[in-house]
Amino acid sequence: xxxxxxxxxxxxxxxxxxxxxxxxxxxxxxxxxxxxxxxxxxxxxxxxxxxxxxxxxxxxxxxxxxxxxxxxxxxxxxxxxxxxxxxxxxxxxxxxxxxxxxxxxxxxxxxxxxxxxxxxxxxxxxxxxxxxxxxxxxxxxxxxxxxxxxxxxxxxxxxxxxxxxxxxxxxxxxxxxxxxxxxxxxxxxxxxxxxxxxxxxxxxxxxxxxxxxxxxxxxxxxxxxxxxxxxxxxxxxxxxxxxxxxxxxxxxxxxxxxxxxxxxxxxxxxxxxxxxxxxxxxxxxxxxxxxxxxxxxxxxxxxxxxxxxxxxxxxxxxxxxxxxxxxxxxxxxxxxxxxxxxxx
Amino acid sequence: xxxxxxxxxxxxxxxxxxxxxxxxxxxxxxxxxxxxxxxxxxxxxxxxxxxxxxxxxxxxxxxxxxxxxxxxxxxxxxxxxxxxxxxxxxxxxxxxxxxxxxxxxxxxxxxxxxxxxxxxxxxxxxxxxxxxxxxxxxxxxxxxxxxxxxxxxxxxxxxxxxxxxxxxxxxxxxxxxxxxxxxxxxxxxxxxxxxxxxxxxxxxxxxxxxxxxxxxxxxxxxxxxxxxxxxxxxxxxxxxxxxxxxxxxxxxxxxxxxxxxxxxxxxxxxxxxxxxxxxxxxxxxxxxxxxxxxxxxxxxxxxxxxxxxxxxxxxxxxxxxxxxxxxxxxxxxxxxxxxxxxxx
Numbered sequence: 001x002x003x004x005x006x007x008x009x010x011x012x013x014x015x016x017x018x019x020x021x022x023x024x025x026x027x028x029x030x031x032x033x034x035x036x037x038x039x040x041x042x043x044x045x046x047x048x049x050x051x052x053x054x055x056x057x058x059x060x061x062x063x064x065x066x067x068x069x070x071x072x073x074x075x076x077x078x079x080x081x082x083x084x085x086x087x088x089x090x091x092x093x094x095x096x097x098x099x100x101x102x103x104x105x106x107x108x109x110x111x112x113x114x115x116x117x118x119x120x121x122x123x124x125x126x127x128x129x130x131x132x133x134x135x136x137x138x139x140x141x142x143x144x145x146x147x148x149x150x151x152x153x154x155x156x157x158x159x160x161x162x163x164x165x166x167x168x169x170x171x172x173x174x175x176x177x178x179x180x181x182x183x184x185x186x187x188x189x190x191x192x193x194x195x196x197x198x199x200x201x202x203x204x205x206x207x208x209x210x211x212x213x214x215x216x217x218x219x220x221x222x223x224x225x226x227x228x229x230x231x232x233x234x235x236x237x238x239x240x241x242x243x244x245x246x247x248x249x250x251x252x253x254x255x256x257x258x259x260x261x262x263x264x265x266x267x268x269x270x271x272x273x274x275x276x277x278x279x280x281x282x283x284x285x286x287x288x289x290x291x292x293x294x295x296x297x298x299x300x301x302x303x304x305x306x307x308x309x310x311x312x313x314x315x316x317x318x319x320x321x322x323x324x325x326x327x328x329x330x331x332x333x334x335x336x337x338x339x340x341x342x343x344x
Numbered sequence: 345x346x347x348x349x350x351x352x353x354x355x356x357x358x359x360x361x362x363x364x365x366x367x368x369x370x371x372x373x374x375x376x377x378x379x380x381x382x383x384x385x386x387x388x389x390x391x392x393x394x395x396x397x398x399x400x401x402x403x404x405x406x407x408x409x410x411x412x413x414x415x416x417x418x419x420x421x422x423x424x425x426x427x428x429x430x431x432x433x434x435x436x437x438x439x440x441x442x443x444x445x446x447x448x449x450x451x452x453x454x455x456x457x458x459x460x461x462x463x464x465x466x467x468x469x470x471x472x473x474x475x476x477x478x479x480x481x482x483x484x485x486x487x488x489x490x491x492x493x494x495x496x497x498x499x500x501x502x503x504x505x506x507x508x509x510x511x512x513x514x515x516x517x518x519x520x521x522x523x524x525x526x527x528x529x530x531x532x533x534x535x536x537x538x539x540x541x542x543x544x545x546x547x548x549x550x551x552x553x554x555x556x557x558x559x560x561x562x563x564x565x566x567x568x569x570x571x572x573x574x575x576x577x578x579x580x581x582x583x584x585x586x587x588x589x590x591x592x593x594x595x596x597x598x599x600x601x602x603x604x605x606x607x608x609x610x611x612x613x614x615x616x617x618x619x620x621x622x623x624x625x626x627x628x629x630x631x632x633x634x635x636x637x638x639x640x641x642x643x644x645x646x647x648x649x650x651x652x653x654x655x656x657x658x659x660x661x662x663x664x665x666x667x668x669x670x671x672x673x674x675x676x677x678x679x680x681x682x683x684x685x686x687x688x
Contacts, residue, residue: 072560149602193562206606216416217606218537224603229595229621235629236621238602245603251573258493258582259568259589260604262550262561277573277580285579 040186042337043179049335052328053183056291060266061190067289071191075265077257077278078184080198080205080222082271082313083295084213086165086175088304090125090312093200094136095172096159098123100143108142117142129311137244140201141225145242149203149227152240157207170342173212178341180269180295184213187267195219195265197257199249199274203240221256223248249274254281267291276318279327292327294318299333302343384530386681387523393679396672397527400635404610405534411633415535419609421601421622422528424542424549424566426615426657427639428557430509430519432648434469434656437544438480439516440503442467444487452486461486473655481588484545485569489586493547493571496584501551514686517556522685524613524639528557531611539563539609541601543593543618547584565600567592593618598625611635620662623671636671638662643677646687 044050059067060074081087101111101120111117116135119127128135144152165172184194196205196215202222209215224245227238248256254277257265268275268282271294283290296315297306307315322329332339388394403411404418425431445455445464455461460479463471472479488496509516528538540549540559546566553559568589571582592600598621601609612619612626615638627634640659641650651659666673676683 072554202603202606210416218604220606227599227602229598229625231624231628236598236624238598254573254580254582255571258571259546260562262546262564280575280580281573284575 040189041179041182043182045335045337047335049328049330053186053291053293056267056289057187057190059289069266069288073263073266074187074190074192075195075261075263076187076192076267077195077197077221077261077265077269077282078180079270079272079275079278080196080200082297083269083275084176084180084184084196085172086303087313088297088306088310089167090128091200092172092175093140093204094128094312095163096156096204097139097143099159099163100155101139104143126311133247133249137247140223141242141244144201144204145225145240147240149238149240152203153207156204160208168340173208174342175340176212177295177336178338178343179336181213181341183269184215188214192267193219195221195257195261197221197248197253197268197278199223199247199252201225202248221248221260223252251277253278257281267293269293269295270318271295271297272313272315273318274313276321279318279321279325283325283327292322292325293330294322294327295330296332298331299336299339302339303332305333384533385523385526387526389679389681391679393672393674397530397635397637400611400633401531401534403633413610413632417607417610418531418534418536419539419605419607420531420536420611421539421541421565421597421605421609421613421626422524423614423616423619423622424540424544426641427613427619428520428524428528428540429516430647431657432641432650432654433511434472435544436516436519437484437548438472438656439507440500440548441483441487443503443507444499445483448487470655477591477593481591484567485586485588488545488548489569489584491584493582493584496547497551500548504552512684517552518686519684520556521639521680522682522687523680525557525685527613528559532558536611537563539565539601539605541565541592541597541612541622543567543591543596545569546592565592565604567596595621597622601625611637613637613639614662615639615641616657616659617662618657620665623662623665623669627669627671636666636669637674638666638671639674640676642675643680643683645677646683647676649677 041050041053059065060069062068078084081091085092098120101117105111105121112121116128116131116139119131120139160171160173163172164170165175168175187194194215196209196219198205200222202220202224205220205222206217209220210217226241226243226245228241230237230239246252246256253275257278264286265282266289268279270279279292283292297304299305306313307319385394385397403409404413406412422428425435429436442464445461449455449465455465460472460475460483463475464483504515504517507516508514509519512519531538538559540553540557540563542549544566546564546568549564549566550561553564554561570585570587570589572585574581574583590596590600597619601622608630609626610633612623614623623636627636641648643649650657651663
């Protein structure tokens with residue numbers, strides 16, 4: 001056993017995050033929980049969408065009822081980009097990678113002419129998107145490796161604390177959907193364990209998901225690059241390598257869920273074709289009550305409107321599957337009273 | 345949402361397990377928890393080893409004290425083979441693989457002459473061990489693949505329900521260490537989240553760890569083979585492929601811990617060189633109270649005595665490191681009042 005003050009690394013980083021207006025968002029999060037004692041979902045308009053959620057939760061929590069699910073089996077999985085926070089005009093993590101790439105040009109001068117990096121440096125999002133999964137993986141691996149996990153955590157936290165989205169002129173962590181924060185809190189209040197299952201980087205999300213969503217690091221599943229364990233000057237470190245380890249998207253989502261959780265969820269929440277297999281794995285071929293939900297972005301005024309043709313967060317096959325499988329489809333414009341905590 | 349009776353798959357499998365004397369072990373587990381209100385570790389003899397555990401837990405749970413750790417940071421990781429249950433004369437999972445290999449000979453007649461399978465079929469454990477990690481991986485991949493995850497869960501459960509260890513003539517799930525069951529329960533009673541971090545197969549452990557150790561599937565980390573998501577007749581399945589995905593041993597343990605938990609544990613428990621890096625990652629280069637413990641097998645009468653020369657569970661470098669790093673070393677013969685629940 002070693003001595004000294006308690007180990008507060010992640011905490012210290014989060015303190016630096018709270019120096020931005022996040023604190024206000026945090027308070028609103030708490031007040032959402034408080035409100036849950038009345039209407040648990042105050043930012044949701046009344047209607048079939050909201051009713052389907054309340055009905056499902058009532059069924060699985062009614063002891064002695066035909067759909068009762070014991071508490072340890074109440075697993076709910078949430079996609080992140082486009083489901084819990086904004087993913088337009090590009091994934092937040094891609095904005096991070098772009099800034100990282102620009103900062104790294106001095107040590108990678110070849111990137112100026114080499115794709116997909118040249119497109120990144122030109123800010124040509126269409127070309128970046130067109131480089132496909134392969135291109136995105138290459139960009140992520142190159143810009144997210146070469147440091148320890150502790151160093152990367154600090155880089156992410158510092159970037160989130162100092163960078164603002166152009167359209168809303170707010171830190172990204174304020175661009176989370178208030179109705180979904182209420183839903184997360186409502187499920188947890190009903191004994192659910194809430195997980196994030198995202199195509200985004202697991203280590204990119206973990207520094208802030210506990211504070212923003214109430215989801216601890218051990219309940220975050222995402223894509224990852226390989227790491228290497230090394231003892232350096234008697235200190236153990238995990239060094240991040242520029243090789244993909246796992247892509248937690250599409251058919252990767254049920255694989256990631258099985259690897260991390262080892263049980264099938266009973267509820268899943270997504271917004272794009274990348275979530276199709278997670279929704280299938282959660283709701284199909286299983287007995288008992290199951291719930292699938294897709295957030296459909298229909299509000300270009302308060303947020304964005306996109307689906308079948310979108311570069312990021314394309315919703316096409318999964319939208320058709322929703323109708324067949326009776327998954328709930330959220331019409332953001334119609335179903336959400338407000339989208340962000342800062343909406344009036 | 346679908347209708348029908350609650351989804352009870354894992355439960356049904358566990359019912360089949362309880363048809364064996366396991367129920368008795370389960371009751372003893374409960375009684376261990378009850379006893380925890382008096383002496384939380386009744387199967388541990390008084391002495392420096394037991395005192396080091398009690399002292400650590402008192403420190404990290406004393407609110408306002410210099411070593412207090414908030415509840416969500418109280419993560420404890422346990423190796424399985426040789427730390428929580430018997431690993432001699434071979435890993436239980438290897439006994440399972442041997443039985444699987446024998447059953448699979450009709451469809452793999454070449455195994456009779458092909459290594460390491462020929463050694464497996466001859467029951468030549470020395471040769472199997474000599475085939476090293478590469479050989480073990482080959483055996484595991486070949487005998488653990490070719491079915492869905494649900495089918496594999498049933499195969500494992502059925503095997504554990506019907507197979508007995510030769511020396512003790514008991515089901516393997518009774519060959520768990522009573523003092524360690526008490527320790528798991530004691531830590532949980534003090535707000536710890538207890539994880540298993542084993543070189544063994546994650547899917548081999550999950551069907552029974554919740555019932556035997558009180559560790560739910562989402563807190564089990566282990567080695568894995570690749571899986572493939574497929575829709576079959578409108579049913580989603582994960583099919584097990586004969587390719588290794590991850591080896592959760594040695595330097596793989598901190599990598600697996602980081603991937604699954606995303607926080608460093610504050611206590612780790614192992615018994616072999618395979619646990620060295622997990623103990624380093626947990627206890628070194630961190631501020632605050634940390635605890636490392638190694639179970640040293642010193643009791644050939646009640647269990648086994650082995651360390652530096654053992655084929656399985658070799659304890660050599662980690663034993664030297666324990667002295668340098670002041671990890672607690674359990675002398676099973678001296679420190680444990682009884683080893684198994686069935687010991688008088």
